[in-house]
Amino acid sequence: MMQLPFDRPTPTTVAPEFQELQASGEIARMRTFAGHPAWLVTRREDVIRMLSDDRFGRVHPDPLSAPVLSATGQFYGPQGTDHERLEAEFRTLRHVTANSLSVRRVRELKPRVEALVDRRLDHLAATGAPADLHALLAEPLPVEVVCELLGVPLADREDFQRWTADVVYLSEPERVGEALVHLNDYMRALMDRKRAEPAKDALTDLVRAQAEGTVTEDLAVLWSVALLFAGHVTTVTRIGTGALHLLTHPDQRRAMLSSPQLLAATVEELLRVSQPDLGLVWRWAVTDVDTGRARINAGDLVLFANGPACLDPTAYPEPDRFDVHRAQLPHTAFGAGPHLCVGAALARLELQVVLDLLFRRFPELRLAVPEEELRWHESQLTGGLLALPVTW
Numbered sequence: 598m599m600q601l602p603f604d605r606p607t608p609t610t611v612a613p614e615f616q617e618l619q620a621s622g623e624i625a626r627m628r629t630f631a632g633h634p635a636w637l638v639t640r641r642e643d644v645i646r647m648l649s650d651d652r653f654g655r656v657h658p659d660p661l662s663a664p665v666l667s668a669t670g671q672f673y674g675p676q677g678t679d680h681e682r683l684e685a686e687f688r689t690l691r692h693v694t695a696n697s698l699s700v701r702r703v704r705e706l707k708p709r710v711e712a713l714v715d716r717r718l719d720h721l722a723a724t725g726a727p728a729d730l731h732a733l734l735a736e737p738l739p740v741e742v743v744c745e746l747l748g749v750p751l752a753d754r755e756d757f758q759r760w761t762a763d764v765v766y767l768s769e770p771e772r773v774g775e776a777l778v779h780l781n782d783y784m785r786a787l788m789d790r791k792r793a794e795p796a797k798d799a800l801t802d803l804v805r806a807q808a809e810g811t812v813t814e815d816l817a818v819l820w821s822v823a824l825l826f827a828g829h830v831t832t833v834t835r836i837g838t839g840a841l842h843l844l845t846h847p848d849q850r851r852a853m854l855s856s857p858q859l860l861a862a863t864v865e866e867l868l869r870v871s872q873p874d875l876g877l878v879w880r881w882a883v884t885d886v887d888t889g890r891a892r893i894n895a896g897d898l899v900l901f902a903n904g905p906a907c908l909d910p911t912a913y914p915e916p917d918r919f920d921v922h923r924a925q926l927p928h929t930a931f932g933a934g935p936h937l938c939v940g941a942a943l944a945r946l947e948l949q950v951v952l953d954l955l956f957r958r959f960p961e962l963r964l965a966v967p968e969e970e971l972r973w974h975e976s977q978l979t980g981g982l983l984a985l986p987v988t989w
Contacts, residue, residue: 616908619905622640622890624637624888624893631667633666634898642911655880660678664898669769672764675881694799695939697797698824715954718959721733727965730837735837740757742828746798748798748801756783761776780822788814799821835871840985843956854957879899903931962987966986972984
């Protein structure tokens with residue numbers, strides 16, 4: 598039986614095991630980081646179809662004995678036993694925060710995001726070459742943006758930046774557990790402040806829904822932690838890998854800068870091609886499911902390989918080729934169906950603003966070290982670069 602993690606030829610390419618499974622169409626049995634058995638779904642069409650299937654959910658009949666992706670804490674475990682109730686609560690949460698996270702609201706944030714990026718680029722220029730693009734731009738910017746959207750005080754960013762990064766470690770259970778405790782305690786205290794001082798942000802929306810009895814306090818805290826995590830950690834990875842692809846594909850960078858209409862297409866292609874290790878989503882079968890290629894029993898863990906599905910050769914011609922002119926087939930970088938990431942519009946905006954302003958201001962930007970010398974996170978679920986040295 599295959600065992601996670603799979604070895605990749607390079608950090609920017611997908612593991613051969615994913616490609617083999619996609620070619621065969623198999624939904625295979627494998628072992629997770631915790632050594633537990635699970636089903637692995639890799640083809641794009643299967644990921645989309647099964648993530649949209651309500652026979653898979655976040656619950657398990659015996660949560661304490663459920664198979665899990667990682668044994669490092671409750672972040673990776675089931676969230677109860679009542680599937681219908683939990684899904685109804687999550688639909689309510691998405692509705693409550695829909696306005697704060699809508700495309701319209703995100704567009705309103707664009708001038709502020711541009712100002713934040715410009716300030717970061719000023720700092721990059723003042724630092725001088727060579728500089729670490731990860732430390733000076735990719736890592737701090739998403740924290741600042743998510744603070745604006747959720748209503749989190751920027752003064753607290755160093756604490757929750759550390760906590761959200763610790764949550765995704767695939768080892769060190771004590772570290773993960775402590776981070777979750779800190780995040781939950783912090784969000785409860787912050788929601789108390791929002792009750793006293795409401796504002797136009799997602800956390801105030803959650804506090805209002807809680808006061809109306811629409812959601813419980815525990816669920817509001819859980820959702821706020823998820824929003825903070827999704828708006829920070831994954832976007833850090835996406836900015837770094839996106840910038841790296843444009844640094845190593847100068848022809849595609851020139852194409853993006855030559856036509857404003859290509860900016861959005863470039864970001865979609867980067868979301869598809871630059872994250873082969875990002876986007877592993879886990880669910881448990883609520884009932885027995887026969888997919889036609891696998892008989893999945895109730896309680897079985899199912900892993901959806903959203904990142905590798907973006908490089909599925911049965912869906913994308915020459916899937917590894919980065920081409921900003923590619924005809925856009927919807928990708929699975931943000932999930933699918935009712936589980937589509939609620940922060941997708943914000944992530945797209947950040948990537949468009951960052952990559953456009955970065956390469957227009959620094960047209961000679963290039964790697965300061967050979968690509969093979971770049972170091973990557975191997976111990977975190979979200980992967981990503983440890984540093985991105987550049988010069989100009």
